[in-house]
Amino acid sequence: MVSRKKGLLVSIEGIDGSGKSTLAASLVATLSSAGLPVLLTKEPGATQLGTILRALVQKKEMPICSKAEYLLFAADRAQHFEQIIIPALEQGKIIISDRMADSSLVYQGYGRGLDKTMITQVNSWTMNGITPDITIYVKVSAQTAFKRIIQRNAEFTSFEKEQAAFIERLIIGFDELFAARTNTVWCDGEQTPEHISDYAERSIISSWNAL
Ligand SMILES: Nc1ncnc2c1ncn2[C@@H]1O[C@H](COP(=O)(O)OP(=O)(O)O)[C@@H](O)[C@H]1O
Numbered sequence: 705m706v707s708r709k710k711g712l713l714v715s716i717e718g719i720d721g722s723g724k725s726t727l728a729a730s731l732v733a734t735l736s737s738a739g740l741p742v743l744l745t746k747e748p749g750a751t752q753l754g755t756i757l758r759a760l761v762q763k764k765e766m767p768i769c770s771k772a773e774y775l776l777f778a779a780d781r782a783q784h785f786e787q788i789i790i791p792a793l794e795q796g797k798i799i800i801s802d803r804m805a806d807s808s809l810v811y812q813g814y815g816r817g818l819d820k821t822m823i824t825q826v827n828s829w830t831m832n833g834i835t836p837d838i839t840i841y842v843k844v845s846a847q848t849a850f851k852r853i854i855q856r857n858a859e860f861t862s863f864e865k866e867q868a869a870f871i872e873r874l875i876i877g878f879d880e881l882f883a884a885r886t887n888t889v890w891c892d893g894e895q896t897p898e899h900i901s902d903y904a905e906r907s908i909i910s911s912w913n914a915l
């Protein structure tokens with residue numbers, strides 16, 4: 705395998721039920737079968753600490769105020785970068801992360817109404833100033849996401865129990881955030897999983913080849 709100067713950090717973003725985890729799994733399968741050094745990870749919950757934090761924010765079995773909720777995600781992110789992301793970048797991996805900092809900005813900023821400037825600053829601090837090289841945005845309507853969450857047949861997380869108005873704020877947030885960026889790959893999440901994966905894979909490979 706050819707050694708690279710550095711790795712490639714790819715985040716996958718979108719609302720619950722948009723198809724992020726399906727896409728992440730498919731990308732990892734196709735990129736690794738093409739012989740590329742790929743690593744699948746996620747926020748929250750990729751580390752031992754993160755597993756506990758993920759259960760806290762998803763189950764919400766006690767009152768958790770919006771600031772505390774954000775800081776639990778931030779703690780997960782700090783540990784994720786220290787333990788997984790930074791070492792994998794140094795090893796020259798293609799890192800596919802199922803959600804990252806933009807989810808906090810959108811869910812806790814646009815969704816819960818916390819100060820977006822503060823979230824951006826703390827996110828950057830937890831990430832040692834590193835940002836994703838590419839973000840894959842899987843865009844679906846709230847209706848499609850809702851149907852898929854029901855069909856997925858898993859226990860709902862605290863976020864999947866939120867009202868429709870919250871989900872609409874998330875869609876507005878993701879749209880606004882990514883419209884202002886040049887390194888976002890917009891995927892029409894209403895398409896088939898194969899179509900979405902092929903499209904995202906092409907963008908990742910061209911960024912990888914350009915490194
Ligand atoms: N492009 C797609 N078309 C139809 N169904 C999909 C698509 N992508 C994912 N699904 C299904 O929708 C549900 C939610 O997908 P998932 O990948 O878990 O979403 P997320 O990780 O964004 O919450 C799953 O049951 C999955 O099989």
Ligand SMILES: [Mg+2]
Nearest residue numbers: 724725726802
């Ligand atoms: Mg998922």
